Amino acid sequence: MTSQNNIKNLTCPFCSMHCDDISVTTTNDQYKVDQKNTVCAKKIESYNLNTKSIVMPMVGKKVVKLSEALKKISNLIKGHNETLILNHGVELAGLRSILSFASQRNCIVDHVNSKFLYQNIGVVQRTGYMATSLTETKNRADAIIIFGNEVLTKTPRLIDKVLTPKNSLFPTSKKEIILIGNFSAKIVKNIKGKGKCNITNIKLDLNLVGDFLKLLATDDLKLLKGLKKSELIKIKNILNKSKYIVATWTASDFIKTLNPKKIIAAICKYIVDLNVSSRAACMPISGILADETSSQALTWMTGFPSSIKHMDGTFKHDRNAFNSQKLIDEKNVDVVIHVSTINSGKLKINSDITNIVLGHPNTTFTSTPDIFIPVGIPGIDYEGIMFRTDKVVSVALKKIRDIKLPSTQNILDNLA
C-alpha cells in the first residue's frame, strides 16, 4: 500500500546553512523535495535509497547480521594498539557517543576537516576578532565582501536567505556585494537575479587579498594584478559609505594559496580596524560535514575543538600529533572508524589499516572497507541537533522516513 506524506519545514542536514524551510513529499521510503532550488533539492534527494544502497552490515563483501559485525569490531579494537575515530559528519548525539566510546577505549578523535577549522580559529586564539551571524547579516549588512567563490558553491542558499533577502529589518536602498576572486558568470547571475543589489567583482588572485586589504585601509592607490584603479576607488567609496560591513569566506577556498592563515588574519584585522569608527564583522562559512557541530560539542566536552586523544579519563590535544591525515599517512593508527552520516563524497579507504565505516546507506568508497554498518541519516532517519555555520545557532532535525536503520549513537553505545 502506498503511503504519501507532505512534510513542511524540514531542516536540511547536508550543509552548514541548515535551512529549515524545506518541504518534502514522502512516498513510502522515498522522498521528493517540493521546492525548485535545484542544487539543494538534487543533493537532498540523492540520499534516497536506490539499488546500490547498502542496508545490511557487511564484513568485506559479505552481508552479515548486525550482531556479528559488532562482535567483529569489538574484537578488532581489542587486538589493536591505536584506534582513530574519524568524523565525516554526524549530529550531536552521535558525537556524544563517539566521545563516550573513545573515552572507554582510549581512542583518538578527529574531524576530517579539522585542518580548515584551525585556520579560522587561529585568529580567535591569537588576535582580536569581530564576528556576526546569518540573521544580523541578512538584516543589517549594507556591504558584504565575499572572498572566494566556494562560499556560494558550498552554501548556495546564502544568496536568497542572506545576501539578497526579500525582507530586511533595516532596509538599505541597494545592498553592495563585493566578490573577490574568480566567480562564475552563473553565480553572479544568480545573485543579480534574486534581488536588489549592486555587484562588484574583482578577479583578484586570492594570494593578494592581504595586499588588497592594505590598499583599502590606506589612501594608497597602488595597483595589484587583477585590480584596476577605478575598481579600487569604487570599492573604497562603497565601504566608506557603508554602516555595517560583513566579510565572509570559507577556509577551504584558501587551501591552494601560499599562506591561508595569513589571508584569514588579514581579513580579520581589516574588519577589526574598521570598528574603530564604524561597524563591521566577519562571518566565515564552515564546511558541509557538520564541522561546527563537531568543534562546538568537542570544545565544551573536552576543552578542544578536534584532534584529541583520550587517555584513561583525561584528554590530550595536539593538532599535529593527532591530525587524522598524518596519523593515517604515517601508519600510526591500526584501526580507523569512519563515521559518515551526511557525506556525499567518496570515502577514502586506507590500505594497510583496518577500516570500519559507520555510514549512511548510499556511502561510496575508494575500495571495500573491512566492515561497513549502515546507519541512519540525522534529519532524515532520526531526530537530532546540528550547529549552523555561524556557530551561535543550532537546529533541531526531524525524522521523515523509517527504514529501520540504527543511529550512530545506537551502534557506538552498543559497542562501548
Added chain:
Amino acid sequence: MITQLKSGNVYDPHNKISNVKKDIFIQDGKIIDKKNVRSKVDKIINCSDKIIMPGAIDLHTHIGGGKVNIARLMLEEFHNEKEPGYDSSAIIAPSTLKTGLKYIEMGYTTCFEPALLPINARQAHAEMSDIPFIDKGGYALLGNDDYFLDLLRKKSSQSTINDYVAFILSATQSLGIKVVNPGGINAFKFNQRALNVDEKSKYYGITPREIVEKLTRAIYDLGVPHPLHVHCSNLGIPGNFLSTIETIKAANGLPIHLTHIQFQSYGNNGDKGFSSAAVEISNYLNKIENLTCDVGQIMFGQTVTMSGDSMSQYRNHNHAHPNKWMCMDIECDAGCGVVPFKYKDKSFVNALQWAIGLEIFLLAEDPWKVFLTTDHPNGAPFTSYPHLIKLLMDKTFRNDILNQLPKEILNHTILHTLKREYTLNEISIMTRSAPAKILGLKEKGNLSEGSDADITVYDKNKKDIEEMFAHPSLVIKDGKIVVENGKIKEYVWGKTHTVKPDYDKSIEKDLGKFFEKYHTMKLDNYILSDDEMNSLVGSPVYVNDCKYKRKQ
C-alpha cells in the same frame, strides 16, 4: 533506602536552624522528617564532628553557551599542557566535565547560567546537560532584541510585552529573565558607543529606563519568582554608581536583582578618577526592600571576562591579557564579548575593585539580599569561593591582604574600618537559603521534609575555614553520596529548572511572521520543547511554580 546523617551541627536558615545538633534523614532522593521514618534505617553516617548545610546554589555563573565555548577555544593554553602558557591552576574556562567536578567537590549542587541568549538556548542547555552532578538552569536575555525594542517603539501594551516575556521563558526553557546593558548591545550594532539610563538609542528612540520598567513589570505581572536580573548600563565605568541608582529607581519599587554589583559601584573621585561608591550603593540596598544583588567579587590573578555586553567588552578589549579577544553581534537577538583579563594586586584600580566588592558584602545589613558570586569567570573562577568566604569570615586575614595592596586605595575605600565577620549561618544564608528563595526553588536551599536531598557536610575540625569550604567531607546529590573525603563516588546527572507562566498564545502568530520575514530560521525551530530537552538536549525539565509575587 533510608540514610541518616546523625548528630551533625545543622545550619538550615530557611527553617531558622543555626548550629543545632540534629539528625537528617534521606529517602528516595528527598529529605524526610524523623517522625516519618517508618522502616529500618539502612545507613547511618556519624556526623558528630560535622557541619551540615543544604547543597550550595550559585545563582550567577557562566557555565554554558556560546561565549563560554569561545573562551574555551580562545584560551587553549590554560588547559593544554602542550601550550607554552599552560596553567593548570587557572580554572577559567573549564570543560563541562571539569565544571561539574569542581563544583561538586566544593559542595555546590545547583548552578545557573545567567546569560542564556534565546537564539542560543539549545546550545546552552546542551552544554549544561553535559555538566555532571549539578541541577542547572538559565536566565534568558531580553532587552536588546529587535522584536522587543520594536514592541516598545510601537507603544505595545504591557500585556503584549508580558506575553512575549512568558513566551521567551517557555520557548527557551529558562528560569528567569536577564537584561544586559539595556538597549546598549543593540545600540552598539548601530555604532552607538555608550547609552546612559535616560539616553535614547539612536535607532529605536528607547531609553534603558523604559526597558527596565517594562521588563520588571512583566516579571511581576507574570508571577515569575526571580525578579528581573539586571546587568546595568555603563558597566565598569568610573562614576557608574549614579546610573546604577537610576536603574534601581527604574523598577518603580518592583522587585529587581542587580547582578555583579561590584562592577556597578564605582565613583570617579580622587586624582585617579576612580573611587569606591559602595557606601552609596549599600545605602540603597539596605533601604529598598525589593532590591537584591549578587556581588561579582574580583580576585587577583588570570581570568577571562565574558559577557553579553558587547558594547562594554569592545570598549575593554585594549586591556586584554593575553592580548586576544572576540566580540559578536548575534541574530538580531543579542551580542557577546570575550576578553581575557588579569587582575593585578599592584594595580590601583584592581585593588580598589577587590575592596569595593568586600565593602558591599560587609555593608549589607541583610544577608538574604546579597549573594556570594564572582560572576564566574569575570571577577574570578568559582573555585575561589572558599577563599572569598574566608575573606568575609576573618577580618585579620582580610586586613593582612589589604595591607599588601597599594596604600593609596585606603583614601578611596572604608574597607579597613569594617570590623564585621560573617558567621557560618550568614554564609549558609547567602549561598543556600537566600538564592533558593529569590529563585523560587522551594525544594532547594533548605532541609525541610520533601526538599531535594542535596546536602553538604563539612568537617568542623578543620582549622582553616577556606580549607573546610573547599573540601567538604561529604556531598549528597538527590540522596546519593557523590563525594566522600574528596573522592568522586558516583556520577549523577541533574535536571534543568524552568518556569512556564501562562500567556496568550496568539503572540506566536505575530512572532511566526517576524521570524518568517526577518530571521534565518523558523519559529518552530527556535522553540525548545520539553521533549527535545529530554531526548536530544539531554536534560529533563523541572517546572517551578510561577504564582509567586513579592511585595510591590
